[in-house]
Amino acid sequence: MANRTPLYQTHVDAGARMVDFGGWDMPVHYGSQMDEHHVVRKDAGMFDVSHMTVVDVSGPDAKAYLQKLLANNVERLQVPGKGLYSCMLNEQGGVIDDLITYLRADGSYRVVVNAATREADLQWMTQQAGVFDVAVEPANDYVMIAVQGPNAIAKALPLLPETLRSDAEKLMPFQACEAIYHFVASTGYTGEDGWELVMPASQGPDFWAALVAAGVAPCGLGARDTLRLEAGMNLYGQDMDAGISPLECGLNWTVAWEPAERDFNGRAALEAQRDAGPGFKFVGLLLCGRGIMRHGQKVVSPQGDGQVTSGTFSPTMQQTIALARVPADAQECQVDIRGKLIDAKIVKAPFVRKGEVLI
Amino acid sequence: MSEIPEDLKYTQDHEWLRLEDDGSITVGITDHAQEALGELVFVELPDEGQTFTKGDAAAVVESVKAASDVYSPLTGSVTDTNPDLADEPELVNNNPYEGGWLFRIAADNEDELEGLMDTVAYEEFLAGLED
Numbered sequence: 176m177a178n179r180t181p182l183y184q185t186h187v188d189a190g191a192r193m194v195d196f197g198g199w200d201m202p203v204h205y206g207s208q209m210d211e212h213h214v215v216r217k218d219a220g221m222f223d224v225s226h227m228t229v230v231d232v233s234g235p236d237a238k239a240y241l242q243k244l245l246a247n248n249v250e251r252l253q254v255p256g257k258g259l260y261s262c263m264l265n266e267q268g269g270v271i272d273d274l275i276t277y278l279r280a281d282g283s284y285r286v287v288v289n290a291a292t293r294e295a296d297l298q299w300m301t302q303q304a305g306v307f308d309v310a311v312e313p314a315n316d317y318v319m320i321a322v323q324g325p326n327a328i329a330k331a332l333p334l335l336p337e338t339l340r341s342d343a344e345k346l347m348p349f350q351a352c353e354a355i356y357h358f359v360a361s362t363g364y365t366g367e368d369g370w371e372l373v374m375p376a377s378q379g380p381d382f383w384a385a386l387v388a389a390g391v392a393p394c395g396l397g398a399r400d401t402l403r404l405e406a407g408m409n410l411y412g413q414d415m416d417a418g419i420s421p422l423e424c425g426l427n428w429t430v431a432w433e434p435a436e437r438d439f440n441g442r443a444a445l446e447a448q449r450d451a452g453p454g455f456k457f458v459g460l461l462l463c464g465r466g467i468m469r470h471g472q473k474v475v476s477p478q479g480d481g482q483v484t485s486g487t488f489s490p491t492m493q494q495t496i497a498l499a500r501v502p503a504d505a506q507e508c509q510v511d512i513r514g515k516l517i518d519a520k521i522v523k524a525p526f527v528r529k530g531e532v533l534i
Numbered sequence: 535m536s537e538i539p540e541d542l543k544y545t546q547d548h549e550w551l552r553l554e555d556d557g558s559i560t561v562g563i564t565d566h567a568q569e570a571l572g573e574l575v576f577v578e579l580p581d582e583g584q585t586f587t588k589g590d591a592a593a594v595v596e597s598v599k600a601a602s603d604v605y606s607p608l609t610g611s612v613t614d615t616n617p618d619l620a621d622e623p624e625l626v627n628n629n630p631y632e633g634g635w636l637f638r639i640a641a642d643n644e645d646e647l648e649g650l651m652d653t654v655a656y657e658e659f660l661a662g663l664e665d
Contacts, residue, residue: 208573
């Protein structure tokens, strides 16, 4: 049987259409994926993301361990509550997963990884612990809710425990605060302001209901995907996987090359790739003709072939958009959609941020 | 409960067929199908005059999430396609049996219609899928 989050019954009662997502029964929409997309761009929506895996890393060597494990450098986390986006690489420089690491007040770290990669991640993280004096422990029995949209914070703030409100109000992007089993992170996957809230599973359904009463609309993972694609954010398993390096999926900025002596997993392979010059660049595409670009479609250019890694119809822009890997010097391209070559324009993602179309 | 009009024939791929007065056969997807697909954002229709063997992919309906083939339920040639779907693919969601029709086909052999499900049979087929 598929895994279920503590909010499963809440979704079913609300009439959600449930689908399998990486081994979890998750809501894809509650009626209209389009409406859910727009409500996040214009007002406030929320997603059950309890299927994401929370892993707590503690112990005297926690920092050294994460500096070996991650391509980004947790040294950058100087103040408790700061968050850092990073890739976790294999020795070949391929992306095992992308994740966010937060420094906590007691000097330990909280790492949030993807749902579909849970088992592989935990196995790798445990194996890598090896010589380090560190505890790697997946958290249990929690609910994680992402509230997103221009009005999301204003609507969710009064529902937080009183002790957290003043801290939460002041959060900058990629910061977190916590108290009495609530963890509030100013992150998301939509290109809008918002929080990701972690709380005990037992409190999840009531908190969700309170958010609904406060005017935050339940949204499914369908809208989450179109929102993140408009925001130019990668999806693990589509835009990247264990055979793709961060340099090949637009995540160069997450690799901390300095200090040069920090020997993170995959460093040698990445350096070789960097020095050889990347064969591909990771770009946004706008389709000029009719059709919808999809993951796996071939991109054709005079400089060689590439591939659409994520594609969809953008509800905000009302046209088809994609993320793609194309030859590094390609200026113009076409996408092979079921045997027809359709012109596409190469652009720089993101397409949409904070409700504004950027392209 | 999805709507299943009584004057139509149905396939196991959730297409409906209607025999028109001029002998052509109109094809669309059922209410059940449109609901399962979600909001459509693009429909690719065949060209007029294109010929298909029963079971060939004849059209593509795309929701935000995914593309799905629509199979030709009969062997024959396309005589007409729905011109409104280029700008309003959502007609398939809002009105699957009327404004959301996909294409018309002249069947090589109208007897093929006889092998298809009627309303009761399709209803039972859908019920069977839910078990």
